[in-house]
Amino acid sequence: MNRSLAERLYDDFISQNRYMYLVRGLGNTVLITVFALLIGVLIGVIIALVRVNYQQSKKKRIPLRIANLLCGLYLTVIRGTPMVVQLMIMYFVIWASGAPIMIAIVSFGLNSAAYVAEVIRSGIQSVDRGQTEAGRSLGLSSRQTMLHIILPQAFKNVAPAIFNEFIVLLKETSVAGYVGIQDLTKGGDIIRSITYDAFPPLIAVAIIYLIIVICLTQILHVIEGRLAKSDLR
Amino acid sequence: MISVKNLYKTFHNASGSVEVLKGINCEIGKGEKVVIVGPSGSGKSTLLRCMNLLEEPTKGEILFEGQTINAPGVNIDQIRAQMGMVFQHFNLFPHLTVLKNITLSPVLVKHDSPQEAEENAMKLLKRIGLEDKAGSYPNQLSGGQKQRIAIVRSLAMKPKVMLFDEPTSALDPEMVGEVLEVMKELASDGMTMAVVTHEMNFAREVANRVLFVDDGQILEENEPEAFFSQPQHPRTQDFLSKLLK
Numbered sequence: 001m002n003r004s005l006a007e008r009l010y011d012d013f014i015s016q017n018r019y020m021y022l023v024r025g026l027g028n029t030v031l032i033t034v035f036a037l038l039i040g041v042l043i044g045v046i047i048a049l050v051r052v053n054y055q056q057s058k059k060k061r062i063p064l065r066i067a068n069l070l071c072g073l074y075l076t077v078i079r080g081t082p083m084v085v086q087l088m089i090m091y092f093v094i095w096a097s098g099a100p101i102m103i104a105i106v107s108f109g110l111n112s113a114a115y116v117a118e119v120i121r122s123g124i125q126s127v128d129r130g131q132t133e134a135g136r137s138l139g140l141s142s143r144q145t146m147l148h149i150i151l152p153q154a155f156k157n158v159a160p161a162i163f164n165e166f167i168v169l170l171k172e173t174s175v176a177g178y179v180g181i182q183d184l185t186k187g188g189d190i191i192r193s194i195t196y197d198a199f200p201p202l203i204a205v206a207i208i209y210l211i212i213v214i215c216l217t218q219i220l221h222v223i224e225g226r227l228a229k230s231d232l233r
Numbered sequence: 234m235i236s237v238k239n240l241y242k243t244f245h246n247a248s249g250s251v252e253v254l255k256g257i258n259c260e261i262g263k264g265e266k267v268v269i270v271g272p273s274g275s276g277k278s279t280l281l282r283c284m285n286l287l288e289e290p291t292k293g294e295i296l297f298e299g300q301t302i303n304a305p306g307v308n309i310d311q312i313r314a315q316m317g318m319v320f321q322h323f324n325l326f327p328h329l330t331v332l333k334n335i336t337l338s339p340v341l342v343k344h345d346s347p348q349e350a351e352e353n354a355m356k357l358l359k360r361i362g363l364e365d366k367a368g369s370y371p372n373q374l375s376g377g378q379k380q381r382i383a384i385v386r387s388l389a390m391k392p393k394v395m396l397f398d399e400p401t402s403a404l405d406p407e408m409v410g411e412v413l414e415v416m417k418e419l420a421s422d423g424m425t426m427a428v429v430t431h432e433m434n435f436a437r438e439v440a441n442r443v444l445f446v447d448d449g450q451i452l453e454e455n456e457p458e459a460f461f462s463q464p465q466h467p468r469t470q471d472f473l474s475k476l477l478k
Contacts, residue, residue, distance in 0.1 A: 058289070133287055134324035134383075138338035138390060139314025148337060152328045 012200045018191050022201075025187025026208060032104050032183065033170045037116075039109025040169070041162065044116030047071045049146070051117070052124050071117070078114035084175045086111055091179035100181045104173070112169050116162060123158035124150055160224045167216050171209060184208060234394055234425050235261040235284055240293035242279055242449075253279045255449035257293070261394070266426045268436040268457075271446035272472060277429045280446060281398050284427065285316045298393075314342050317387030317395040321403050323379040325371035325386070331358070332367040335386045343390065350389070357385040361415055377408030381415050388419075395419065397428040433476060437461055445469045 003011075013019040054060060054068035078086070090107040091100070098106075127150050135145035155162075177186035188205035192198045242254040253276040261267050271277045282288040284295060286302060286309050295303050302312050326334050335357065336350035345353070358364040361381045371379055380400055387395060397416065401409045413435050420426060420439045430436065436443050436457055443460040445453040445468070453466045464470045 128324075130320060130322055130324040131326065134318075134320065134326070135338075136310075137285055137287060137313055137316070137318035138387070139310050139342040140338055141310050144341050148341065149326055153326075156328060 008195075008197055009200055011195050012191055012197055013204070018194070021182070021187035021190050022184065022204060022208065023187075025182050025184040028101065028176070028182060029170065029173050029184040032101065032108055032173045032176060032181075033166065035105045036108035036112055036173070037166050037169055039106065040112030040116045040165070041120075043110065043113035044120050045151075047074065047113065047117035048120035048124060051121055075114050075117065078111055083108075083111055083172055084178055087175060087179055100179055103179065104176045104181050108169060108173060108176075111172075112165060115168075116165055119158050119161045119165065120154060123154035123161075126157050127153045156227060159227060160220060163216070163220050163223060167213055167220070170212065170216070174209075234263045234265075234298060235427070236294075236296040237280070237284065238294040238296070240280070240283060240295070241291045242276070242283060242288060243291045253449055254283070254290075257446075257449070257451055259444060259451060259454070261425060261427055264423050264425055265441045266420050266424075266428070266439050267442050267444060268440040269427065269429045269444045269446055270431070270433070270436060270472075275446045276449040277444075277446040278398050281396050281427060281429050284396055285313050285318055287318075310342070314338070314390055315393045317384075317390060317392035319380070319384050319387060319395065319397045319400045321399040323371075323376070323383045323403075325379055325383055327371050329370075330367065331363070331369050331371065331374075331382055334371070334382065335389045338386075339389050354385075354389055357388055358382075361385055375408060376404045377411045380404065380408075380412045384412075384415055384419070394425040394427065397426065397430065399429050399431070401430065401432055431476070433461070433473075445472065447472070 050067045050071045087107045091103050095103055131149050135149045174185040176183040188201040191201040237257055237259045240254050240257040243250050243252045269277045283290050290303050294301050335354040339345040339350040401412050440457045443457050444451050447468050453469045464473055
């Protein structure tokens with residue numbers, strides 16, 4: 001086993017196009033992350049709206065109470081159990097017949113929704129009450145006020161936090177290998193199992209994650225800077 | 234146009250409940266300009282906010298053109314579309330341009346076409362000399378400009394009555410005049426107005442009637458001349474003497 005580093009790198013990445021494990025893996029990682037975040041934001045907004053509605057309404061009707069209760073339960077369960085466990089339950093118990101990638105997207109999406117919901121809820125609550133009053137006094141319904149006045153401002157307030165959730169989610173998808181998905185992490189692991197050489201593939205995986213996260217963080221800073229500039233309130 | 238009958242309002246908070254309005258009765262006739270004055274915490278803003286149900290009355294009745302608006306089943310959005318309101322802190326929508334601020338509700342609520350709404354908005358902006366600000370965002374404007382645009386935003390709905398909740402209290406002194414000017418112009422156009430304010434000169438000049446509210450009740454109600462020269466109630470005398478010193 002006294003090979004030079006160059007030989008090891010050749011074996012791990014070049015020979016038989018093994019670098020493709022990483023490329024394909026990265027593709028899956030990005031795919032899962034992007035679509036999971038979309039699902040997360042969509043469901044997160046709905047949960048946030050239910051919870052804000054419940055907090056603000058004076059007459060709490062029964063359907064709203066039930067919806068709020070379900071949302072609360074959802075947040076507790078999702079945030080109170082590990083992501084890997086949720087993923088495995090989805091894969092082996094709930095949706096055993098689904099395509100692994102779909103299962104991963106849905107699982108990560110449902111998980112992300114719980115965190116995004118709280119972020120958006122805080123965003124909605126950070127918008128001044130006077131905005132709602134101005135909207136309503138102009139004759140807008142509560143739904144129109146939420147859609148045209150509150151939500152755009154709420155999203156602007158929490159854009160950095162949601163982008164941050166994107167970064168967190170990207171790293172969290174590294175457990176997708178548990179249900180047989182070849183994501184970036186699994187790709188490196190496969191190379192390791194073929195060549196019996198752990199160091200280069202795993203370090204390569206780590207470096208790829210790191211580079212992506214650093215780039216995303218830079219973008220985040222730009223977004224924050226722009227928002228701060230346009231926000232002279 | 235607006236009748237308030239035996240209005241009570243109690244606020245509940247963590248430390249108990251506060252009765253802010255204790256049996257208010259008043260009328261605002263078509264074309265009338267009613268100015269509501271009183272010490273802070275007297276309930277005058279709450280009274281105004283009850284008139285378009287931004288605050289829900291605890292007891293009593295609010296009528297708009299003969300219709301009880303705080304009855305169950307009333308479409309309050311339709312009523313509010315006919316009542317403009319101007320706030321102390323302007324409450325312009327910071328994420329929308331000045332033009333969009335003005336056209337939003339005509340388009341959404343009255344289903345005006347966007348062109349129609351924009352033409353009307355530009356006319357209104359021209360009237361207050363701010364047509365060059367149509368594309369600006371609220372945070373690029375001075376307080377006085379913001380408040381004038383907030384007034385125009387309400388006017389774009391062609392309301393039958395305008396409610397003003399301390400419209401000049403948050404302004405720098407040198408900007409109070411330009412806002413009052415717009416309000417005076419509106420008054421002389423015949424708009425029905427209810428104004429909560431500390432601007433006594435405005436009350437004297439514009440009001441048909443002045444209401445003095447203290448401790449949740451209307452203690453005195455008179456024409457401005459008589460109200461300022463011969464206040465009857467000792468609380469009114471006390472309030473005015475402190476204010477006009």
